[in-house]
Amino acid sequence: MSATPETIDGPLLTADGVPLKASLQKSLRRAKLRAALLVAPPLLFLIFLFIIPIGSMLTRSVDDTQINKVLPRTFEAFDAWDKKSDPPEALYEAMYLDLKNAEKIEIGQASTRMNYAEPGWRSLVKVTARRIKKIEPPYKEAFIKIDDRWAELTYWRSLGIMKDPITFGYYLNAVDLDYDFDKNIIQQDENRRVYNLLWWRTILVSVIVTLACLILAYPVSYLLATLPMRYSNLLMICVLMPFWTSLLVRIVAWMIMLQQNGVVNDTLVAVGILGDNNRLEMMYNFNGTVIVMTQILLPFMILPIFSVMKTIPPSYMKAAQNLGATPTLAFIRVYMPQTVPGVGAGCILVFIVAIGYYITPELVGGKDGRLIGNMVAYHMQRSLNWGLAAAMGTILLFMILLLYWIYDKIVGIDNMKMG
């Protein structure tokens, strides 16, 4: 008797009588839940220790709420003023009330911020706040007696820059623009235009270092990938050894090599190639920055390219040459395109690291070694202008995201392999 299955009416059932569809969905849901739980710790870690802190830092780039909280009446009176005539008594009275009612610490923080808008505010507010209790009306006279800067229009008008709780002033400053007192966008004082040059220089240095790394790393990776195991292991140690050495030790070693009386210059002069007055200037300038950064970032380029090259079967090259291609043609048309994912990974890695680097350029770059990272560090640590630092950080972030998007369109991010 042939075992013909019975036709089944109605939905398919599993052994315990539950519909197959429901059973399938249940087990799928459980698998998804397990996956979600496995992903949860790193995801929560990422959110709470990375995205939220950095996000809150970045919101500082537009945050001007502190001063609006400390000087509410002043800003109200400011709005009522026509900003051209002499500041009215009401404005002074508003400032008096605000300074009297604010906490000492709030006044300190506010005066720091006001100083960014117009230098001199800090001492003006401080000296006034110290004597606020002894002030009697008429306030205008009393203020001007404490410090005659209160009579100037400049300081009062600069309040116009600070009066909105959300401000784009920091972003403007980060690209050498500024608000004038009516909140129109103008170019920053000619003497203080520093950021655009730094943006340009940072990108230039990063691009040059990436290209230099690529040119130097490609042959080395090829060698590593094609040599027999014995030699390639030895070479790999040579590549990794500097990688494991302290960064500062490498930088100081380069200083000794490249400085005016360093090894390279002394050798060239001793051999007679250079005159004593024509020593090469390779340290404490742009050249020094590029040379040292290239050497430091070289392993980041060598390793991804090497790991991709290792997976390319040598049979392709042989097949191409069998079909009539010259070795050069075979290399260019068959081998190189297969290394593109590794090249892409290496370039992205080196570029992103290079664009944020500032310690190396600061040590070996001299006056050409000031990059945007130095200014972010300066504003975070010294001038305490965290709004400006956050604005520059955000701009850097969006620049990288833009480049990433362009890279994706050209090369395709799925085309990036680490091996």
Place this chain on the structure above:
Amino acid sequence: MKTFLKYTLLASVVAVTTAAQAEVNIVSWGGAYTASQQKAYQDTYKDPGSINFINYNGGLGEVRTQVESGNVTWDIVDVLPHEGRVGCDEGLFEELDRSVFKPAPDGTSMEDDMMIKLPNDCVVPQIFWSYVPFYQEGTFKGEQPTTIADFFNVKKFPGKRGIHTWPNALIEMALAADGVAIKDIYKVMSTDEGIDRAFKMLDKIKNDAVFWSAGSKPLELVQSGEVSMALAYNGRVGAAMLSEGAKFVPVWDGQVLEEEWLVLMKGAPHRKEAIDFLVHASTTESQALQAKYINYGPMRASAFDVMKKGEPWFHNGKNIMEHMPNRPEVMARTIVANPEWWADYGDSVAERYTAWMGQ
């Protein structure tokens, strides 16, 4: 059983032990300076093991982060003059009760014993230091540099100049070199023309400038011959001369005298012990003792008296008074820095200086 062990292990690894150590954390600049602080203050303290020195690179960024987040791990910080003011105004440092500080041996209170007036209630006296130009013996044949104008004169004294990557002291020195009287320097600086004048003077050494940001760098630059003259912290130059026998020659004319303070962080975890240490570190004896190990000037006048009587005072048997930046003989041509001015205008001048460096 195995899974139980696994989870207990996991839990114990995850549990963070935040046992508060009884160590007072003092944050300072490292190098010979901190070594002198350790020898003068820590080793003479009643419980040296309870003090822990940490190095930092300056700036209030970390201080502000700690205080704002409520997670203060530092107790005492060694700060630059304008930071001592800005931090106090912003409530990052605690205001101290002056009555706990020890008077001088002759009974003068600490406030009256100070060589300058205390700017606010947060700061505890530390040292005077200065930016001083210097060169190596034998660099120049014939006439030697003796004034600040010589530093800016690359024709008469050829070679490169080592200057720092921030404008403090440079503006003052440039104006002094341009002929402005020492007492008028800050008046001139408060005008736009004054700053322009200073930058015109700086332009004279622009092409020969080699920039440094770490304290030991200018010594290396001068010693290796990379530059012929450099500006440096006087203590570093003095330490090399006194302890290592380096043949440096400081040019005291036009040096810029700066203050240095110790402050207590707001919300410091070991507040009482820290205040006790601050009292100990600011006594006349401690102040004088620090000068045994580094040539930074004490802030208390009574300490100067102790040192003068005890000459040779330096720990290796050499005289120290001739290396003190705030000694009376050089004060006529010393520019005393004005941190209030720098607190106000420092950021805008720094931006202009960065732009100037980049051109």
